[in-house]
Amino acid sequence: MVNFNNEILVVENISKTIDKKIILNGITFSMRQGDILGIVGPNGSGKTTLLTAISGILKIDKGQISIADEIKLGALIDEPIFYDHLTGYENLKLVGKIRNINISKPDILDILEKVNLKNDANKKFKNYSYGMRQRLGIAGAIFNNANLVILDEPTNGVDPMGIRDIREIIQKLNYEGKTFIVTSHNLSEIEIICSHLLILKEGNVIFGGLITDLQKSNNTTNVELGCENMKNLREEILKMPKFIEIIKENEEFIIISVMNDISLAEVNSWCYEHNINLSRLRIFKDDLESKVLDLL
Incomplete structure (x- = not known):
């Protein structure tokens, strides 16, 4: 049994091989509540594989991923998938139905407000901008009141104003007590919002710790x-x-x-x-x- 010692996520020596290629090689790190962990690395370094493993979507070959009992996990991995012909509100209502979560209309509108989409609740998803789609994806990730939220490239393809909106949403939700794991190729954004950093290269951790420690190195x-x-x-x-x-x-x-x-x-x-x-x-x-x- 894992002794969490105030940690909410403990990843211990996990490895994954796909088609005889090592994708993750002995990855170890941990997180405490309120951390914002940025995961960076070149394409093919194992970022998305690591996220899918933590999310429980992908089975690892070796090691252990432990999440504290009080933690609810939410994730947006790859692009958000919603129905074009439904509104933002209707899509989230459907999310609740699929997950067997009984949620009221005011609660759905409250979630939309958290991602600055309440005024667009009745707009069809097909008419959402790319940034709005990403924000609806974040709404889906926090739908179950998740307090550990995984976001895979949330600002990829988003214009500067949309990037700022997503940054402010993450910071606001973090202030409310949510913990985040974020991947991005936009290192300036990682520097602004993240407290901790994990750098991956060919499935290996080449740095893990406080961003300030790297800046002093x-x-x-x-x-x-x-x-x-x-x-x-x-x-x-x-x-x-x-x-x-x-x-x-x-x-x-x-x-x-x-x-x-x-x-x-x-x-x-x-x-x-x-x-x-x-x-x-x-x-x-x-x-x-x-x-x-x-x-x-």
Whole structure:
């Protein structure tokens, strides 16, 4: 029996092979209530397979997936499937019937309100925008008052305004106590909404933990410099203490990687001492995308 220790989901050393190909290889992680876990990785890394395994749709070959007794699981995996000729309200009513859940009209409208679709409750699904369809899919995922919600690429193909809407819905529902697992190729969105990150590559976990831990993991900093004599700058900068490499260069500026214990003031001082009058000097904070790509 699993000792949850305040955890609501424990995934222990799970593996899955399909057609002699290892899709998941010893995946281990856990979640606590209120976490928002982002799962990222290249196509074919095992993200959707992992979600279907946690959802109970796919049987694993090895390991154990344990969900605390008080947890209700809801999921939106792949694109939401509803009937085009039915309204948003009618589709959710049908969801209740299929799942044998007795739910009142006010309760269905309340669910639609949570995903900002109450005003479109009587609009047919075929007339919903793609973002609205995704939001109705989220409504279906939380229909049984799920408190662990799995969303597979919820913002894929959605326009910027729709992405913002979905982000705000996730954040609002999380504030109300729901825990989320979200996959996405949009790493900037993952960085905004997620507290934890799991990076998969070829079925293996190459990072698992707090996003802030990943952001602190790099011991380098990127600095952009520019001056009138770019040729001289390029030649001299190679000699600067704590210089690592040139990342990018053109006629107007050069971006270099340096050890992160050197300050901009030190860079400026060194350039001044070497007769380089900088017209451009700024530091880059690595975003999540660059951190993830470094690991992949």
